[in-house]
Amino acid sequence: MAKITFITKDQETIVAEADSGSVMELAVAHNVKGIDADCGGVCSCATCHVHVAADYMDKLEAAGEIEKDMLEFADNASDFSRLSCQMKITEAMDGMVLNVAN
Amino acid sequence: MKKSALPDPFEKARLEKGFGEVEDQEDPVIMVLRHKDVRKCAHNWKTFQSGAAPGRIVVPSEVNIRDTRQIPFELDPPLHREYRDLMEDWFRRPLQAPYQAQLSAQISAAIEEVLTKDSVEVVGDFSLPLQSRALTLLLNIPFEEAEKWIAWGTHVFRSEESALDGDKANILYDYIDQEIDKAIEHPGEDLYSVLLASEAQGRKLTKEEVKGTMILTFAGGRDTVINAVTNSIAYFAEHPESLNRLRSEPEIIARAVEELIRYFAPLTHMGRVATEDAQVCEHAVKADSRISLCWASANRDAAVFENPNEVVLDRKINPHLGFGFSHHKCLGATHARQILKTLLHVLIEKVESIDIQDSVENIENWGEFNRKVGFDQLQVKFNALK
Numbered sequence: 050m051a052k053i054t055f056i057t058k059d060q061e062t063i064v065a066e067a068d069s070g071s072v073m074e075l076a077v078a079h080n081v082k083g084i085d086a087d088c089g090g091v092c093s094c095a096t097c098h099v100h101v102a103a104d105y106m107d108k109l110e111a112a113g114e115i116e117k118d119m120l121e122f123a124d125n126a127s128d129f130s131r132l133s134c135q136m137k138i139t140e141a142m143d144g145m146v147l148n149v150a151n
Numbered sequence: 152m153k154k155s156a157l158p159d160p161f162e163k164a165r166l167e168k169g170f171g172e173v174e175d176q177e178d179p180v181i182m183v184l185r186h187k188d189v190r191k192c193a194h195n196w197k198t199f200q201s202g203a204a205p206g207r208i209v210v211p212s213e214v215n216i217r218d219t220r221q222i223p224f225e226l227d228p229p230l231h232r233e234y235r236d237l238m239e240d241w242f243r244r245p246l247q248a249p250y251q252a253q254l255s256a257q258i259s260a261a262i263e264e265v266l267t268k269d270s271v272e273v274v275g276d277f278s279l280p281l282q283s284r285a286l287t288l289l290l291n292i293p294f295e296e297a298e299k300w301i302a303w304g305t306h307v308f309r310s311e312e313s314a315l316d317g318d319k320a321n322i323l324y325d326y327i328d329q330e331i332d333k334a335i336e337h338p339g340e341d342l343y344s345v346l347l348a349s350e351a352q353g354r355k356l357t358k359e360e361v362k363g364t365m366i367l368t369f370a371g372g373r374d375t376v377i378n379a380v381t382n383s384i385a386y387f388a389e390h391p392e393s394l395n396r397l398r399s400e401p402e403i404i405a406r407a408v409e410e411l412i413r414y415f416a417p418l419t420h421m422g423r424v425a426t427e428d429a430q431v432c433e434h435a436v437k438a439d440s441r442i443s444l445c446w447a448s449a450n451r452d453a454a455v456f457e458n459p460n461e462v463v464l465d466r467k468i469n470p471h472l473g474f475g476f477s478h479h480k481c482l483g484a485t486h487a488r489q490i491l492k493t494l495l496h497v498l499i500e501k502v503e504s505i506d507i508q509d510s511v512e513n514i515e516n517w518g519e520f521n522r523k524v525g526f527d528q529l530q531v532k533f534n535a536l537k
């Protein structure tokens with residue numbers, strides 16, 4: 050089980066738990082504002098963009114080429130940016146804090 | 152080759168030089184063909200603007216047939232954002248349950264009706280009514296209004312004789328003027344009234360701005376949706392195994408919709424005007440000349456998509472540009488996606504198979520490229536699931 054905290058642009062905090070699926074799916078299931086996931090998770094919309102807390106960056110599988118290319122042009126992109134639909138939930142994510150980018 | 156197949160006419164030019172050239176009313180267009188370049192140019196509004204003379208970023212150019220600026224389409228940041236922000240929430244209404252229920256009822260009724268017939272012309276007698284009725288939900292106006300739009304036919308801006316038919320466009324413009332006047336007199340809960348009550352640049356939207364927004368809502372969502380619906384019917388007619396797969400795995404429907412949009416790319420390309428001397432794939436683009444972002448070519452770029460010319464229904468990574476890219480990406484995409492998802496749900500629930508009886512292809516000519524984009528006519532029989 051991984052417990053993940055989402056912080057939205059208007060500073061609302063949502064804590065959610067799961068042991069499978071993607072981080073985007075978890076966010077959508079909990080109506081996290083700013084995670085619209087327009088494309089349903091196929092890496093074409095960037096409306097699932099989050100900033101990962103620095104201490105968790107190295108616990109994640111690195112972003113693939115296509116995700117990196119998407120992020121290159123995303124609004125508010127930083128070194129901590131990820132597309133949450135491409136983040137498969139793992140135990141290592143337990144305790145992770147994500148700031149919704151938009 | 153299957154009738155539903157849409158070959159990629161851009162491959163050779165995309166690989167060899169990365170661009171193509173189209174003549175258009177003495178205002179030529181450099182078509183940008185590679186996925187990476189299309190995204191880069193779409194993002195770079197400072198060099199490749201949308202806010203040129205109204206109609207100029209459309210290919211073929213509409214500068215000679217309209218003066219009304221389409222909003223937010225023909226604006227650049229930061230003004231673009233101000234107008235687009237007014238519309239975002241409204242265009243997300245297709246995610247609400249009552250909207251989805253109504254759309255589902257509309258599409259179920261449309262399928263029930265065609266199931267009673269021996270032969271149906273899909274473009275005019277299925278896709279056009281479906282698109283028009285669904286648009287009443289997006290505009291939040293009475294269902295009956297769709298009958299008027301259906302009567303306009305499929306080519307409200309185009310006729311068989313010429314690609315740019317000013318008279319036909321006037322039908323739409325005059326209609327929208329009338330509807331705006333009605334909404335001014337009797338404000339309601341519809342999109343016209345919402346826009347008329349909105350503010351940008353510190354003042355109310357002008358009538359001309361509301362008109363420019365409504366024209367775009369009608370024009371942008373008409374041929375594209377009709378194309379996507381018609382091509383979907385042709386595809387499932389020739390791929391019964393895909394229909395059966397969705398029946399047993401309905402959870403992949405959202406991905407299937409993205410893949411169909413990638414493959415169909417209902418809008419082939421859209422232009423921009425260079426604000427300064429620039430380059431695309433080492434080819435000079437002069438200030439005040441045009442480029443176009445070719446979504447259809449980008450969607451078949453093998454540098455990004457494995458088996459680009461195949462429909463892979465559950466394609467997991469699919470950064471297609473069918474709905475455009477960056478700040479101008481399609482505002483109607485939520486509505487369009489909901490239409491297609493609903494259509495697939497209704498098809499698997501009610502339709503066993505579809506037989507194509509006859510078809511007339513719609514081929515676009517862009518300079519050296521001839522692109523089959525879909526059908527002018529598609530005659531089929533829908534067979535009910537027993």
Ligand code: HEM
Pocket residue numbers: 201222223224225235289367368369371372373375376379412416417418421422446472473474475476478479480481482483484486487
């Ligand atoms: C399958 C159907 C559709 C496709 C493939 C499609 C495609 C596109 C594309 C490629 C763009 C980007 C244009 C550019 O970058 O210059 C766009 C923009 C737009 N589309 Fe769609 N579209 C579809 C349906 C709709 C519908 C149903 C509506 C509304 C009723 C709509 C309204 C718009 C608007 C308003 C814009 C401009 C957004 C902006 O400039 O910020 N579209 N569309």
Ligand code: FES
Pocket residue numbers: 073085086087088089090091092093094095096097132133134135
């Ligand atoms: S949900 Fe569309 S890119 Fe992640």
